[in-house]
Amino acid sequence: MVIHERSKPFECDICPKSFGYQNLLKSHRLTAHNLGIPFECEICSKSFGHQYLLKSHRVTAHNLGIPFECEICRKSFGQKSDLKVHISSVHLRAKPFKCDICQKFFGRKSGFESHRNIVHLRSKPFKCDICQKSFGRKHHLKSHINTVHSQMKSFECSICHKSFGQKNHLKVHIMTIHEHSKPFECEICQKSFGLKSNLNRHIETECEIYSMTFGLNEDFCNQSGYAM
Secondary structure, three states, rough: OOOOOOOOEEEEEOOOOOOOOHHHHHHHHHHHHHOOOEOOOOOOEEEOOOHHHHHHHHHHHHOOOOOEOOOOOOOEEEOHHHHHHHHHHHOOOOOOOEEEOOOOOOOOHHHHHHHHHHHHHOOOOOOOOOOOEEOOOHHHHHHHHHHHOOOOOOOOOOOOOOOEEEEHHHHHHHHHHHHOOOOOEEOOOOOOOOOOHHHHHHHHHHHHHHHHOOOOOOOHHHHOOOOO
């Protein structure tokens, strides 16, 4: 009856969601609303709905119970297979996984599959429930939700205390505002810019003036990679 009629008699008393099975409702209450989470970390007091999540947390956050240590860099891993992959890809620089489309090599199968799905297949499986925008990587979706919808700005400039939603935005801010770095130079007039977007805007708006003044034509801009 649950399968064919899609009956969902088990309703969450906190949010409008309903479920076909009681165990799904229980799992939902644990993960979505943090109710009845029995497994607590004795080090940082963070709680988890399942014991395996607590074990994983202890390994990754506190480096507890990691028996396999790399003899080269002393980094530890919870599984021997992870240690072998680490040595092969990091220290031996082995890249056995080759993309048949662009000939790029990868050290891990997961990295190769992610590259193929996102770059060549244009796969965007991670969809924002709020605005329906899709992303190729889960951390891109998380960053989108934090910066656009939650308007979180976790990255603060230590110089002027301005905050940013993404780490790369903070990095660009420090380079352009405080370090006055201008790595993008116009090949026509040698004027430099801190952002590539500003260089492109300069090319599109001002280079027509320079081309008329100095006799530069559209072929020059096309050869230089600029659009007029």
